[in-house]
Amino acid sequence: MSLEWEQVVVHSLDPVALGQWWVEALGWVVVYTSDDEYEIRPAPDRGPSIDFVRINETKLAKSRLHLDFRPDDQAAEVARLVEHGAQRVDIGQGDQPWTVLADPEGNEFCILAARTE
Known part of the structure; x- marks a missing residue:
């Protein structure tokens, strides 16, 4: 059996805005976007990615x-x-x-x- 790390999912109130913040912070590229999802990678063909996905709850505690x-x-x-x-x-x-x-x-x-x- 083999596993490959594909992505980290970050739940977000505004995935487009937060994803764009991270694009600018890391210098990565956008590989997918919709109203509810914003996926970025170091390069189009290089992973893993960070995928920002809409959730309608605010963060309440320290991230695990x-x-x-x-x-x-x-x-x-x-x-x-x-x-x-x-x-x-x-x-x-x-x-x-x-x-x-x-x-x-x-x-x-x-x-x-x-x-x-």
């Missing part, structure tokens, strides 16, 4: 699954994303080498420290 990103320059990337509309959030992480941010709908994600050689 989140994405981690490893940049070349953590401080610069955090500053860029905050300027783009991300918010710094405290989910009880304490003093850690990563920064926790949230997208415009409150979905947490982490910007890790740069990888050391």
Whole structure:
């Protein structure tokens, strides 16, 4: 048996707006869009994708699954994303080498420290 990771689904009140926010944040491309769904990938033929799907409920608690990103320059990337509309959030992480941010709908994600050689 073999499994291949295809996508992460993010429930969203406005999948088009949130998906477009992530397209701009990541520099990815849109591969599918409708009123209720917005799918993005690193490149048209490269996965996995993030698929934003409409749900008519607001986020109520800390996300149980989140994405981690490893940049070349953590401080610069955090500053860029905050300027783009991300918010710094405290989910009880304490003093850690990563920064926790949230997208415009409150979905947490982490910007890790740069990888050391």
